[in-house]
Amino acid sequence: MSVLPLARTAHRHIDVDGVRVFYRESLPERDDAPVLLLLHGFPSASHQFRRLIDVLGSRYRLIAPDYPGFGHTETPDGFTYSFDRLADVTEGFVDALGLTRFVMYVFDFGAPVGFRLAERHPERIAGLVVQNGNAYAEGLSDGAREFVSLRPETPGAEETIRGLLTLAGTRSQYDTGVPDPDLVAPEGWTLDQHFLDLPGRKEAQVALAFDYHSNVLRYDRWQAWLREHTPPTLITWGVGDPFFPEPGARAYLRDVPGAELHLFDTGHFALETHLPEIAPLIAGFLDRAWT
Template identity: 80%
Template sequence: MTFPVVTRTIHRHIDVDGVKIFYRESIPDRPDAPVLLLLHGFPSASHQFRRLIDVLGTRYRLIAPDYPGFGHTQAPDGFTYSFDRLADATEGFIQRLDLSRFVMYVFDFGAPVGFRLAQRHPEWIAGLVVQNGNAYTEGLSAGARDFIALRPETEGAENTIRDLLTLPGTRGQYESGTGDPELIAPDGWTLDQHFLDLPGRKQAQVALAFDYRTNLERYDQWQAWLRKHTPPTLITWGSNDPFFPEPGARAYLRDLPDAELHLFDTGHFALEENLADIAPLIAGFLDRIWT
């Protein structure tokens, strides 16, 4: 009996300026395999890419870190939680691994982290896989706009954010907009909630929620970066995302008219329901652009 090849994945911590960043890395069959950096979203961590790593990890080098405040990464007391600081930590992580060129997968929070990195190091970016990672105002639902508009001084604002950090809120992000909720494994939201309930984690998420407005302030810069550098781009998008709806996917085509766009009848965590559709698209994309 012949069994399929199984991806070998290592799990490590690496110190970046006092932050112990946890990451997963596949071990491909050849040392010169294309590199795909996987930048996770909220409220998740690198574990959201486990199945994708299993499927593609023998052919490509997939690397997925946890940001400070997420997953297994350990940040010191006093760490300032902002998107600039998440990008700083991820930049240091990339430098510690001596990565000089990679395709970047940006999902949700991965987009503001990733586009900050792209601005700082355009030479690193061999291409983009964009999955419900927003960079356009039309990609924000009315609910997302209201949430981003919350300010620390507004009465009840922090409680509104903390309501999203509960188990029903976390589960809802996985199931909302899906075509078949029975295809969504409960492990993802259960593990996310475990990490959210660790000491200090919810306060970190409150700080990031209040800082999200800084991403909107940079949308024009990120769009200009896309027009200038025109990276090869694959867009795979859950059309029923309650936060980042379909217009956010189509907006990329203004600045990247040659981008490849695929829409799926699912929600925010598109890989959960459509891994079998998305993984081959990523593989084909990497094979086409990696030289």
């Protein structure tokens, strides 16, 4: 009986302007393997891509960093948490690894980080895999709109944000919209909560929450970028997402009409339940986009 090859994965740190960035990198059999940059979401980190790296990493070079304020990445005292700064560090990370061209997987927070990178270096983007990563007003649920409207001076705003940073709040992001929660491994939200409970991490997440409106203000720019560059695009979307509903997935087709769209009956973390369906789609897309 033959066994499908699983990836060998290296776990490393690299310094980017004083930030000790942790990342996972698969070690594919080919030196010239297509590169897929995996940009994680909230409240997770690169560990959310472990199984995807296992199944695709022997054939493709999958690279997944942890942002400042997430996972194993370490930041210096006084680091300012904003989406611009997350993009700055991620750009520095890409430069430090010498990545000149890659397909970019954007999920949740990965979309605002990734689209900032795309604006700065469009020549590097060989294609996009969009998984519940929003760039359209109609892709915001009512709950997401209320979240975006929070400001530090609003009474009770910080308490509302901190309510999402509890174990119950973290688990709900994995379970909500999932028809069969038994398919969701508990270590995902458990590990997320471990990192959220580290010193200074909740303060970092509060700062990013108050900055999230800066992403919505950029939606027009990102849509214009998509129309101008029309990158090869694969969209995989969990339609039960409580933050980013299905219209946000379909909206991409206005600006990238040739995009490939696949909808799944699951929630925000679609890879948790639908890896067997999504991984082959990504593999086929990488083979087509990497030219």
